[in-house]
Amino acid sequence: MSSALPAGKKMWIRAFYGFGPEGDGYVGWSQEAGRNHILKHIQDGDLIMIYGAGSVETEKTLRSHVLGFVQVDATPIRDVDKSSEDSLAWKKSRGWQEKWTYGIPVRRAWRVDEKVMISTIAFKTYRPEAGQAIGVWGAELQEEEIKQALKIKVSETNVFGEPPVTSDALTNSPFGEEFKPTRGFPGTSGKREASYQDGETFLYLAKYDGNAHAFLGKPKTFGPQPAAFKIGVSNDVKARMAQLNSGIPPAAKARWVPEMEASFPDRKAAENAEQLYKDNCKLESLGGEFFWGKAEDASKAFRSLPGVSRF
CATH class of the missing domain: 3.10.590.10 (ph1033 like domains)
Incomplete structure (x- = not known):
């Protein structure tokens, strides 16, 4: 749990x-x-x-x-x-x-x-x-x-x-x-009585651009170093990155930065792709939408998703 x-x-x-x-x-x-x-x-x-x-x-x-x-x-x-x-x-x-x-x-x-x-x-x-x-x-x-x-x-x-x-x-x-990573925490779409419009939604892969080993207490090893990644959906990726980074002191050098993104016609389609990533990627789960692993594995899993490879 x-x-x-x-x-x-x-x-x-x-x-x-x-x-x-x-x-x-x-x-x-x-x-x-x-x-x-x-x-x-x-x-x-x-x-x-x-x-x-x-x-x-x-x-x-x-x-x-x-x-x-x-x-x-x-x-x-x-x-x-x-x-x-x-x-x-x-x-x-x-x-x-x-x-x-x-x-x-x-x-x-x-x-x-x-x-x-x-x-x-x-x-x-x-x-x-x-x-x-x-x-x-x-x-x-x-x-x-x-x-x-x-x-x-x-x-x-x-x-x-x-x-x-x-x-x-x-x-x-x-x-x-x-x-849990297997469930995620999806948003909602469809007919609403309030003024909410579903529409184009982006699936994004963000990377922690900083000393992720110190951030997560991971020991460094020889060779290419793993990194921390986040998979998520948003109708405004730039605003979402700002929200993620709002808890990091302005003077700090580390930031979450978008590595890849792809557009889907609605939130449900983007969330389905997000769930496929969580289910099939070879990275280590850090809980929720966060993962640890090699950059090439993270990007390869993203590009292999249906509806992503063509972007």
């Missing part, structure tokens, strides 16, 4: 009254300032762990318990953009029409299959006295807390406005299973 998220991804926590992505395909805020605050920090593909708020509106058995995880996009929307009619009617029946109207879209969601208290997972970030602030602003989890979160057993569930989950979706398994 993986003990970390894919490179560049973060996990946040947020308190709410319940967990119903099947009808509410968004995470909402009642004040635009709260939503805009998270947009300054969150990235496409980040995760939010939802737990039951400690208020009377939350069912007693759910209060302070982890309810589920959602993968979101950093895109501002309104509740009506990604809510079912039944969900909007439910809000209206309780006089909550003006609540949680400012949102960001949920693309995928996982419901927790076991009873877990938020305090046992977010043991550094969560504080009962800060519950209201976390509900409004959210909070980013630390690495050791994420490791605990990835042990929770979950099942993927449908999200309103997104394609239904497939037969191979994660079921009653540790959340970290979603991040």
